[in-house]
Amino acid sequence: MRFGYGARTSHYSAILNRGPLAPCVEVITENFLERGGRPRAVLERIRQDAEVLIHGVGLSLGSTAPLSEAYLDGLWKLAEDFSPGVVSDHVCFGSVHGFYGHDLWPLPYTEETITHLVERIDQVQTRLRRRFAIENVSSYVSYQSSAMPEWDFVSEIVKRADCDLLLDVNNVYVSAHNHGFSATQYLATVPLDRVTQIHLAGHEQADGYLLDNHGSVVCDDVLDLFWLITSKTPHARVIVEWDENLPAFDQLLDEVRRIESATAKVLTAA
Amino acid sequence: MNLAEIQSTFWQCVRTEPGPDEQDVVFSASPTLSARDCMAIYRRMYWYRQVDALFEVFPLTAELLGPEAFTRACSAYIARFPSEAPAIELQGRQFAPFLLEAHFDAAALARVEWAKLEAIVAKPNPRPLGIDDLYNSERRWVRLAPSARLVSTPASVAARFVAVNGAADVMLIVYRDGFVVRTADVSPMTLDAHELLRRGALLAEVCATLASHPLPVANQTVGQWIASQLVEVADAPE
Numbered sequence: 001m002r003f004g005y006g007a008r009t010s011h012y013s014a015i016l017n018r019g020p021l022a023p024c025v026e027v028i029t030e031n032f033l034e035r036g037g038r039p040r041a042v043l044e045r046i047r048q049d050a051e052v053l054i055h056g057v058g059l060s061l062g063s064t065a066p067l068s069e070a071y072l073d074g075l076w077k078l079a080e081d082f083s084p085g086v087v088s089d090h091v092c093f094g095s096v097h098g099f100y101g102h103d104l105w106p107l108p109y110t111e112e113t114i115t116h117l118v119e120r121i122d123q124v125q126t127r128l129r130r131r132f133a134i135e136n137v138s139s140y141v142s143y144q145s146s147a148m149p150e151w152d153f154v155s156e157i158v159k160r161a162d163c164d165l166l167l168d169v170n171n172v173y174v175s176a177h178n179h180g181f182s183a184t185q186y187l188a189t190v191p192l193d194r195v196t197q198i199h200l201a202g203h204e205q206a207d208g209y210l211l212d213n214h215g216s217v218v219c220d221d222v223l224d225l226f227w228l229i230t231s232k233t234p235h236a237r238v239i240v241e242w243d244e245n246l247p248a249f250d251q252l253l254d255e256v257r258r259i260e261s262a263t264a265k266v267l268t269a270a
Numbered sequence: 271m272n273l274a275e276i277q278s279t280f281w282q283c284v285r286t287e288p289g290p291d292e293q294d295v296v297f298s299a300s301p302t303l304s305a306r307d308c309m310a311i312y313r314r315m316y317w318y319r320q321v322d323a324l325f326e327v328f329p330l331t332a333e334l335l336g337p338e339a340f341t342r343a344c345s346a347y348i349a350r351f352p353s354e355a356p357a358i359e360l361q362g363r364q365f366a367p368f369l370l371e372a373h374f375d376a377a378a379l380a381r382v383e384w385a386k387l388e389a390i391v392a393k394p395n396p397r398p399l400g401i402d403d404l405y406n407s408e409r410r411w412v413r414l415a416p417s418a419r420l421v422s423t424p425a426s427v428a429a430r431f432v433a434v435n436g437a438a439d440v441m442l443i444v445y446r447d448g449f450v451v452r453t454a455d456v457s458p459m460t461l462d463a464h465e466l467l468r469r470g471a472l473l474a475e476v477c478a479t480l481a482s483h484p485l486p487v488a489n490q491t492v493g494q495w496i497a498s499q500l501v502e503v504a505d506a507p508e
Binding site for chain 1 (some may be wrong): 296309390392394470
């Protein structure tokens with residue numbers, strides 16, 4: 001198990017000057033597609049000392065509009081240039097009629113959606129000529145047409161598409177709270193042998209729901225959930241995401257080390 | 271309702287207040303919120319996130335208009351031009367022309383700020399102009415580097431970036447030098463040469479437009495192009 005962080009623009013100077021200072025670093029696909037200048041230099045600097053993980057927010061895997069060929073071409077080029085350990089995006093849709101919402105909108109858990117996603121993931125894996133990982137999203141709404149729980153939906157896609165899973169433990173926690181399902185049942189059901197990467201992040205209590213804002217340290221409840229699966233995901237990269245109230249680079253590294261150290265103790269005790 | 275119809279309903283919910291009637295049969299309530307309240311979370315995030323991104327890309331424009339007027343302009347822009355780019359910061363591609371309808375100076379400022387964003391994200395110059403190319407100027411096709419943009423601005427806006435004499439419009443060149451984005455004014459004497467570079471031309475043609483000016487101007491201009499990698503050498507078109 002290797003611990004790292006999600007690099008954001010405000011960390012670029014520190015990474016260029018001091019190096020990535022973690023064995024694996026995740027970058028957001030859209031910040032690097034077809035780009036030169038500083039973003040490219042940052043990626044090259046990360047690659048020198050760490051494993052690059054490429055994580056998208058704009059593929060819109062679940063949209064019924066065709067996948068963007070330009071996006072896939074850019075992603076393929078990025079993957080070819082930087083040999084990432086994991087390439088991933090979300091089980092969601094983020095565009096409709098070719099327009100982008102810049103959000104990760106949940107999908108109805110139906111057979112139609114599964115079939116659609118499996119075809120799209122196959123298209124992505126064929127185009128990239130490498131395995132692709134899908135991430136579960138946090139959500140605030142569900143659909144009347146959903147015919148199965150989220151954990152069965154995600155498990156079925158991973159099985160039928162023969163892809164990997166980026167398991168976001170904070171998203172499981174947030175969605176479990178918002179929809180009133182069991183987070184432990186979720187983790188007990190999804191195929192942990194397909195988990196190549198794990199996300200941890202903070203959230204906040206909003207008016208009647210939990211908001212997945214990635215704006216604070218990882219809370220104890222989420223860490224407790226994470227530690228339920230650590231012994232079964234020994235090769236996963238564990239990435240701490242922090243997007244709101246962005247901390248200084250050193251504070252982010254401290255959070256990564258805090259979780260790594262606590263996890264080592266849990267594993268030793270087990 | 272099939273998946274496409276459901277997604278279309280979702281889109282209408284985030285784009286309009288209070289959303290279509292169909293939402294009551296498409297979405298479910300959570301243990302604590304009604305279906306409409308759940309969708310309101312997504313609606314708030316849709317507008318907030320994009321307005322916030324426009325504030326980041328156009329900070330000077332926002333300062334000029336003030337936060338309330340800028341937010342209103344952003345909301346109207348997003349309503350008329352839903353984003354067509356996967357990367358959120360690129361949604362502002364048409365923001366400057368949109369602002370022109372109501373805010374002339376703000377639109378000019380936004381043009382410069384958009385050029386700066388384009389300079390930041392541009393691909394590197396694949397083949398910068400070098401001294402050796404000057405010896406083969408009849409065979410070298412040249413154009414502005416991928417990061418370079420020419421932006422014509424009123425003097426009042428240009429004054430925010432460069433020293434300005436007089437009230438005439440100023441042509442600015444925005445470009446990336448290493449990791450730094452720079453803004454400089456284009457001397458009226460070299461405007462023709464820069465316009466040729468914007469369109470793409472033989473290096474000999476570009477140099478010919480400089481030949482009618484004093485030698486120091488021509489030397490300084492070409493020296494700057496080479497030192498800052500402002501010009502790209504490309505294959506001549508067929």
